[in-house]
Amino acid sequence: MMNQRNCSTVAAEDIEAGNKNPKFQAETTLPIFLKFKEVTYKVLIKKLTSSEEKEILSGISGSVNPGEVLALMGPSGSGKTTLLSLLGGRISQSSTGGSVTYNDKPYSKFLKSKIGFVTQDDVLFPHLTVKETLTYAARLCLPKTLTREQKEQRAFDVMQELNLERCQDTMIGGAFVRGVSGGERKRVSIGNEIITNPSLLFLDEPTSGLDSTTALRTIQMLHDIARFAGKTVITTIHQPSSRLFHGFDKLILLGRGNLLYFGKSSEALEYFSSIGCSPLIAMNPAEFLLDLANSNINDISVPSELEDRVQLGNSGRESQNGKPSPIHETRVAEQEKRELLDPVPLDEEAKGIVLPLKPQWGASWWEQYCILFSRGLKERRHEYFNWLPVAQVLSMAVILGLLWWRSDIRTPRGLEDQAGLLFFIAVFWGFFPVFTAIFAFPQERAMLNKERAAGMYRLSAYFMARTTSDLPLDFILPTLFLVVVYFMTGLRVSPYPFFLSILTVFLCILAAQGLGLAIGAILMDIKKATTLASVTVMTFMLAGGLFVTKVPVFISWIRYISFNYHTYKLLLKVQYQGFAPFVNGVRIDNGLTEVVALVVMIFGFRLLAYLSLRQMKIGT
Structure with missing residues (x-):
């Protein structure tokens, strides 16, 4: 599996290989290695006469390093957004189990300035222009040590990085206001988050509602942000095309709140083939994995000893003898297991970066x-x-x-x-x-x-x-x-x-x-x-x-x-x-x-x- 590398190493190797991207230069970014082990999450569902606890996530483990893009994939209701919100610090830790660490340390509110979170719905003011949206974000979020001119220049640089110069004076638009296209709106949402140069970037369904070409460009842009700017990128994805699927470094496949696979996205099909599950017809690998997660085996070859258990998956997760089906067993590659246990390999410069003891506002009251x-x-x-x-x-x-x-x-x-x-x-x-x-x-x-x-x-x-x-x-x-x-x-x-x-x-x-x-x-x-x-x-x-x-x-x-x-x-x-x-x-x-x-x-x-x-x- 992928070796853990800090952002400076990633950038150096890319430059030596001639892959330097002029739009995403490696900035001074705190490299953050995100690890999570046996994460669980339960919610209390209240009924008329009683209440019951429902498990949303069960024993999810994984890791992602600077320079990598991790995709969280699974059918609707599998827990993708919940896991993303939990990793991004948007869910109270009191209702969760397991451990989530950032450079081997637990989450604290002081990490807010190092995290960018792009929601599925683009939350933007419809009557502001692209330039105004990014400029206000820069003036509010960037450090006090920068002048107003420097902050506005940073907003312009982000517009250039995201190819938004041509629509910078166009209103964002909304349900009743004509504005930029869906792809441009999504890039503005991403720009709002990367304007502060975060170390971690979380995105919830960034390709939702976009055509295949625009979706591919969006994922390529995320890959560039991770690789050339040394950021750690985690995104949920519902049903990617085959081109999108091969653009991810790592993959987590969820089914009914369980971890079905964690490892390199390129090795997912190889793993399921090794246990006897393979598509009967030529199909998008993402569709194949989603069919497995849904226990839909019409176009999938399944070993005879697994057929009864997989068929049962349509109505329940466990087989008659109470044991999980092998399709719904957690699979974490051996290399990933070792990465989860190894200490974070920070260089001396990164170790010297200390988060502030109290929130640092980008502007006075x-x-x-x-x-x-x-x-x-x-x-x-x-x-x-x-x-x-x-x-x-x-x-x-x-x-x-x-x-x-x-x-x-x-x-x-x-x-x-x-x-x-x-x-x-x-x-x-x-x-x-x-x-x-x-x-x-x-x-x-x-x-x-x-x-x-x-x-x-x-x-x-x-x-x-x-x-x-x-x-x-x-x-x-x-x-x-x-x-x-x-x-x-x-x-x-x-x-x-x-x-x-x-x-x-x-x-x-x-x-x-x-x-x-x-x-x-x-x-x-x-x-x-x-x-x-x-x-x-x-x-x-x-x-x-x-x-x-x-x-x-x-x-x-x-x-x-x-x-x-x-x-x-x-x-x-x-x-x-x-x-x-x-x-x-x-x-x-x-x-x-x-x-x-x-x-x-x-x-x-x-x-x-x-x-x-x-x-x-x-x-x-």
Whole structure:
């Protein structure tokens, strides 16, 4: 089997052989030898009346060295992604058995900066360009010792390495946004991970959804990354073509959570032939191996003494006498067994590399905030030029202006009508922001999950950037709304009440937005969050002070947590201060109590949202 070699040895031999690749120069990379022995993983499945433990992985062993590409292959449900996530540190070690070591040491969170993890679904912002995506990743992840220009140059170098220069100014795109091709999107995902020069690169189904030619180029690129940059690459693959299959250095074949084969991919067929299993027709070797893993033996020659046991594999893993079928026995080549036991052959330079004792951020908190704020503005820039919300707000303002045209407060009826207008303003700007903010965190959950797992930034910096990048649009729309409504409906025409009315609406918007953020962060499910928000907003509206003024004591507390109630009272006090001592049962004073209540809601709801995000489990 393959000899263990560190990355500098791999690079030196390639250069001597004339195989130097100008795109993937050997960088100063910590060589990491990954070993795993007898790895098991179980999950607890809860039922209506009981719960049972299900074994997902059972006794998986293997190793992969710098400069090698290890493929995890098997049918759907065989445990490929689970094993990949476990090796990449995305699964808690408390629920696993066996050992996983990196240079003969267990996993620690300080390895995050040395690991790149590409998920099966490309988690990218659809409205950012290729260049913007990689540049923001570089500015967030690369060390503080580098200047902004050096980080941006690194992003450009990665684009060149991955042949992305031609589409660097094209948006990534998504389900409803036209953008780059599937192969280019996959390369951007890989570029996001290799931009920090990781030692370990994990990829989950990198060829999924790609045509055969693009898939082959992707695997060749991974081979170049491993061989010429000295990285350790592990990838899952479902059903590769024969050309892809021969592009892997090592292969792990899984079946029903068991290890069926570990060794050189080129020697897999030879091994199964040695136990009497061979294809009856010319077929892709990967298809043959997957048929074996699935116990599908229609086109496979199987020794007569194994036929009954293999046939039984369609309904169960074990034979009638309780012993595993030889097809489902673990096979680890002798050389691989020795490699699992041998100490890692690090050179003196690599031994001198020590991982930091605490996480090293690529930017200060303020820099992280600024970068994420800028990224948020660019990702949602299309919303600022979207005519729909502007048309919605302005049309509603015109309708209100026509219905309450030049209302006269000198009569009791006119005063009552204008109070109804102020209540509607409080309700409208309490309803609109809630259902906009609900989508913030659920829509970005996959991105937040991925970037937090990679240790790209502090959660507090992300939270502040995400919650403030919407404010420009949140302030522009109500200002347009009030300019139209205020002067059409005959509200108090004076600079002081006008600006206080705008400030009151802003406080209401921030409080309502905080409620939406909290509900979205707690539930992380748009349907459930929308349902809960609808009930909550309707309750706040009913308790807002217009529909019912005398509320029973046992439920009167609801109005005090209703931002509609406090906004309505504050608008009344702004408009009628000095005009009347009481309006609609509300005492006209300086409004300090309502301002304090809204400020407490603004910060209280956001604190609840932040704490909910901190409790969110990080994983794939």
